Amino acid sequence: xxxxxxxxxxxxxEFRNETATxxxxxxxxxxxxxxxxxxxxxxxxxDADGYxxxxxxxxxxxxxxxxxxxxxxxxxxxxxxxxxTDVYSIGDPIELRGPVGxxxxxxxxxxxxxxxxxxxxxxxxxxxxxxxxxxxxxxxPFRLIYSVxxxxxxxxxxxxxxxxxxxxxxxxxxxYTRSAPPGATREPGRIGGADLERYGWPPQFEPTCFVCxxxxxxxxxxxxxxxxxxxxxxxxxxRFGPTGG
Amino acid sequence: MPPGQYLTEDFPVLSAGxxxxxxxxxxxxxxxSEDGREYRWTWDELLELPAEEPTVDxxxxxxxxxxxTTWRGVSLDVLMEDVETTADFxxxxxxxxxxxxxxxxxxxxxxxxxxxxxxxSELAPQHGGPARLLVxxxxxWKSAKWVRGIQLQEFDELGFWESVxxxxxxxxxxxxxxxxD
Ligand SMILES: Cc1cc2nc3c(=O)[nH]c(=O)nc-3n(C[C@H](O)[C@H](O)[C@H](O)COP(=O)(O)OP(=O)(O)OC[C@H]3O[C@@H](n4cnc5c(N)ncnc54)[C@H](O)[C@@H]3O)c2cc1C
Numbered sequence: 326x327x328x329x330x331x332x333x334x335x336x337x338x339e340f341r342n343e344t345a346t347x348x349x350x351x352x353x354x355x356x357x358x359x360x361x362x363x364x365x366x367x368x369x370x371x372d373a374d375g376y377x378x379x380x381x382x383x384x385x386x387x388x389x390x391x392x393x394x395x396x397x398x399x400x401x402x403x404x405x406x407x408x409x410t411d412v413y414s415i416g417d418p419i420e421l422r423g424p425v426g427x428x429x430x431x432x433x434x435x436x437x438x439x440x441x442x443x444x445x446x447x448x449x450x451x452x453x454x455x456x457x458x459x460x461x462x463x464x465x466p467f468r469l470i471y472s473v474x475x476x477x478x479x480x481x482x483x484x485x486x487x488x489x490x491x492x493x494x495x496x497x498x499x500x501y502t503r504s505a506p507p508g509a510t511r512e513p514g515r516i517g518g519a520d521l522e523r524y525g526w527p528p529q530f531e532p533t534c535f536v537c538x539x540x541x542x543x544x545x546x547x548x549x550x551x552x553x554x555x556x557x558x559x560x561x562x563x564r565f566g567p568t569g570g
Numbered sequence: 571m572p573p574g575q576y577l578t579e580d581f582p583v584l585s586a587g588x589x590x591x592x593x594x595x596x597x598x599x600x601x602x603s604e605d606g607r608e609y610r611w612t613w614d615e616l617l618e619l620p621a622e623e624p625t626v627d628x629x630x631x632x633x634x635x636x637x638x639t640t641w642r643g644v645s646l647d648v649l650m651e652d653v654e655t656t657a658d659f660x661x662x663x664x665x666x667x668x669x670x671x672x673x674x675x676x677x678x679x680x681x682x683x684x685x686x687x688x689x690x691s692e693l694a695p696q697h698g699g700p701a702r703l704l705v706x707x708x709x710x711w712k713s714a715k716w717v718r719g720i721q722l723q724e725f726d727e728l729g730f731w732e733s734v735x736x737x738x739x740x741x742x743x744x745x746x747x748x749x750x751d
Pocket of ligand 1: 365380381382383384396397398399400401402403404405406407446449450539563564565566567578580632
């Protein structure tokens with residue numbers, strides 16, 4: 326039996342607002358053992374009366390020594406996400422345990438083509454894969470399809486714009502569901518088979534597909550990929566929850 | 571409530587891949603004993619077995635719990651009635667390739683069912699339909715969705731989530747989420 330994954334105290338070192346409702350947290354975690362792209366952590370909040378609650382958050386970047394990065398989408402009325410995006414401040418402690426999950430991961434040693442499909446905050450673990458690829462100077466062919474409501478809802482916008490140019494072998498497509506920026510060629514609308522065919526890989530290329538986002542989004546995209554002929558065994562999914570988040 | 575869990579009214583979904591589509595005319599459920607004997611049921615045969623309607627609390631390792639859920643299905647005690655075995659362990663197999671391991675005793679004595687209805691309606695594919703294992707006293711990943719069979723064996727073989735870091739047994743009351751807990 327392996328060693329228990331211990332709770333560690335993390336402190337907020339820096340933060341960045343990604344959108345009006347999403348915040349990236351840079352946390353210092355003494356003793357952090359390192360992690361793979363796609364893994365997540367459990368976060369535990371405890372109040373003065375001893376009541377505590379836990380949620381899972383994906384690691385958004387490869388570890389930088391003892392510093393890890395999470396991006397949290399504020400869910401209206403959400404117990405933990407509202408705290409982490411609105412109240413949690415520089416120097417404050419939280420408890421964190423991880424890394425967790427050994428299935429929804431991408432290893433930089435892999436060379437097979439990869440299709441990443443993100444809905445909303447589902448971009449977080451997929452961004453970790455894009456960043457791990459860049460860090461390892463991997464040339465594995467990557468395509469990222471990122472579905473967001475509108476340009477204002479996009480996380481990591483400037484980095485993704487730069488990556489699309491600088492990271493050779495990485496294609497980035499943003500699909501807007503409600504409103505597209507001026508000049509966009511695709512009408513706003515939910516992601517469908519035509520998008521996955523056009524901006525993804527043909528099934529004959531045998532890509533590994535990582536799909537992450539709200540449950541309904543993941544169900545739909547994974548089923549559509551199967552319908553297009555992708556082998557279900559090459560489709561890995563991570564479902565974040567009911568609607569958004 | 572078990573430690574670290576919170577209540578939800580929704581029914582979240584945890585799966586490693588796409589939801590498989592299983593035609594009922596090709597569906598079957600197989601219990602294989604450690605000496606290779608197989609006990610098989612077609613969909614119609616399963617529905618003819620005496621059914622129970624357990625009302626149980628369920629606890630997912632991703633932290634949500636849902637109280638007093640009602641199901642309809644066949645107790646493993648009924649399915650195991652004629653199975654001759656001295657095995658201590660079971661490995662549940664699913665359509666789509668998923669597996670999960672449990673001690674056989676956790677499937678017996680009214681603790682586990684093969685269920686095909688949830689809250690009075692047929693079990694939706696994303697929640698494991700046409701039929702899933704229901705073992706509510708363990709974390710919900712042990713309640714294999716799209717179940718197709720159970721292999722009985724004398725040794726404990728790790729299943730899918732168990733081999734990527736999740737706990738071998740998964741008791742929510744002892745918060746056995748990950749290996750080593
Ligand atoms: C493996 C995994 C990784 C995750 N990674 C991330 C991540 O990187 N970034 C991130 O922001 N979230 C992530 N989540 C979701 C996160 O764990 C929480 O579910 C989310 O932050 C909501 O928690 P809360 O306490 O704020 O809301 P709660 O208090 O739990 O819920 C408040 C209300 O919002 C609804 N609700 C709950 N969850 C969601 C949701 N996801 N979307 C919309 N409505 C919801 C509930 O039904 C309830 O009505 C991940 C989840 C999993 C399982």
